[in-house]
Amino acid sequence: MTVGVVGAGISGLTLVRSLEERGADVAAFEARDEPGGVMRSRRVDGRVLELGPQRLRLTPGIESLVDDLELRDQLRIGDDDQPLYVYHDGSLEVVPLSVREAITTDLLSPRGKLRILKEPFTDPQRPGETVDEFLVRKFGRQAARRYFGPLYSGLYGTDPRDMLMEYSLGRALDGAGIDGSILTWVARKVVSGRDAPPICSFDDGLGKLSERLYEEHADSIALETPVERIEETGEGYEIVTPDGTERVDDVVLTTPAPTSAALLESVDDGLATTLREFNYNPIGMVFVESDLERDGIGALVPSGSDVGISGSTWNASFLDRDRLFTCYVDPASDPEMPDRSDEELGAVAAAEFERLTGASATPIHVHRWDPGMPAYDRSWTAMDDLQPPEGIHFCANYVGRPGIPGRIRNAKRLAGKLAEDEGDRSRSAAVAESN
Numbered sequence: 001m002t003v004g005v006v007g008a009g010i011s012g013l014t015l016v017r018s019l020e021e022r023g024a025d026v027a028a029f030e031a032r033d034e035p036g037g038v039m040r041s042r043r044v045d046g047r048v049l050e051l052g053p054q055r056l057r058l059t060p061g062i063e064s065l066v067d068d069l070e071l072r073d074q075l076r077i078g079d080d081d082q083p084l085y086v087y088h089d090g091s092l093e094v095v096p097l098s099v100r101e102a103i104t105t106d107l108l109s110p111r112g113k114l115r116i117l118k119e120p121f122t123d124p125q126r127p128g129e130t131v132d133e134f135l136v137r138k139f140g141r142q143a144a145r146r147y148f149g150p151l152y153s154g155l156y157g158t159d160p161r162d163m164l165m166e167y168s169l170g171r172a173l174d175g176a177g178i179d180g181s182i183l184t185w186v187a188r189k190v191v192s193g194r195d196a197p198p199i200c201s202f203d204d205g206l207g208k209l210s211e212r213l214y215e216e217h218a219d220s221i222a223l224e225t226p227v228e229r230i231e232e233t234g235e236g237y238e239i240v241t242p243d244g245t246e247r248v249d250d251v252v253l254t255t256p257a258p259t260s261a262a263l264l265e266s267v268d269d270g271l272a273t274t275l276r277e278f279n280y281n282p283i284g285m286v287f288v289e290s291d292l293e294r295d296g297i298g299a300l301v302p303s304g305s306d307v308g309i310s311g312s313t314w315n316a317s318f319l320d321r322d323r324l325f326t327c328y329v330d331p332a333s334d335p336e337m338p339d340r341s342d343e344e345l346g347a348v349a350a351a352e353f354e355r356l357t358g359a360s361a362t363p364i365h366v367h368r369w370d371p372g373m374p375a376y377d378r379s380w381t382a383m384d385d386l387q388p389p390e391g392i393h394f395c396a397n398y399v400g401r402p403g404i405p406g407r408i409r410n411a412k413r414l415a416g417k418l419a420e421d422e423g424d425r426s427r428s429a430a431v432a433e434s435n
């Protein structure tokens with residue numbers, strides 16, 4: 001079996017590793033001159049900036065990967081026993097993430113707190129319900145709009161009123177095995193003492209993980225080799241790049257939906273049309289230097305507020321990164337964001353960071369992602385029509401979990417399935433031959 005993999009972000013890198021472990025031949029192509037996709041780190045004036053994800057959860061799967069790649073001595077465990085804030089009514093309030101914080105928070109009125117306790121007696125998800133409708137019905141308007149909504153939708157830059165449960169939060173809850181009351185599920189976790197895995201990064205940033213994965217599989221990954229198109233041959237597929245054509249049995253696309261659409265045009269134009277329907281939100285990452293001394297993981301800004309950033313991550317506080325804070329700007333928080341110069345974007349974010357925290361901030365770097373995060377908005381109903389032909393597979397955040405542990409699990413699962421299918425094909429061929 002030869003598998004062609006398009007893209008060497010964390011999904012592509014994990015696929016290459018898992019497929020090779022199963023004895024498959026792999027040919028992977030990456031358009032850029034470095035691996036990692038959005039999981040990329042940069043040093044600017046001595047500081048480590050995470051251009052994409054800021055941290056990941058050290059799940060057992062990630063921990064064993066870290067050990068296999070001999071990265072344990074570079075692992076940086078974050079202190080996540082710090083508050084997360086949300087902007088409300090002109091100031092930052094602590095997001096209640098523990099029973100103690102839930103009782104003491106000023107974010108909700110006593111009535112708003114009591115309303116949350118009704119959740120176990122509410123109906124499960126209803127057909128056609130939006131994330132906002134679901135959260136309001138479950139937890140009441142205050143908790144839904146002031147923190148559950150921003151907590152879930154913050155990273156995607158999408159208003160919870162535009163996200164359908166079935167295609168967004170509902171999938172995340174299913175993935176976590178929550179099919180009944182969310183509060184009961186949380187209470188069981190608290191009682192059983194099962195904590196979330198710690199948050200982590202590496203001394204040189206998360207890009208280290210991609211770098212090491214690439215080093216171990218460099219023979220199978222062609223950097224600076226953008227795939228131009230994919231063509232069907234009757235017996236498999238051809239992957240066309242500026243350097244030539246690779247014949248493969250199966251193709252896995254790890255690229256964002258619009259890119260995959262362009263590559264698959266000649267294989268199946270209906271599929272390409274479906275792929276073009278998925279919306280993405282551009283994201284501006286503004287890195288600022290500040291003397292803010294407060295402990296915290298970061299601050300969320302609910303959609304619809306008057307603040308020009310959608311949130312910030314406090315790398316200085318929980319990852320001990322020297323005076324570094326990362327602000328997020330998207331068109332929902334700042335409609336002029338796509339047209340602003342980097343200088344303007346830096347100034348807007350620094351000013352808003354100052355307004356929220358009271359500490360002065362200086363922009364040190366700006367990075368933009370376009371396409372950024374999948375929006376998981378109403379355009380995700382296109383999932384129902386996403387039927388790739390045999391031999392074409394998607395392993396990307398718009399069809400699976402977006403977090404890094406989720407991407408790694410998806411890639412390993414797909415590699416296992418491809419190897420199994422190949423085993424079945426070989427057995428059938430052997431039986432046919434012996435007959």
Ligand SMILES: Cc1cc2nc3c(=O)[nH]c(=O)nc-3n(C[C@H](O)[C@H](O)[C@H](O)COP(=O)(O)OP(=O)(O)OC[C@H]3O[C@@H](n4cnc5c(N)ncnc54)[C@H](O)[C@@H]3O)c2cc1C
Nearest residue numbers: 007009010011031037038052053054226227397402403404
């Ligand atoms: C701003 C941001 C913050 C995030 N924060 C977190 C976080 O804190 N924690 C967390 O767990 N997750 C976070 N995520 C989510 C997570 O980082 C991503 O879902 C994940 O890294 C996506 O990896 P991927 O390999 O699926 O896709 P990508 O990283 O997008 O990789 C796709 C690859 O395909 C390549 N490519 C594109 N076109 C072609 C072509 N024609 N030919 C060949 N190659 C091509 C690209 O260059 C890229 O390397 C964040 C994401 C973003 C954008």
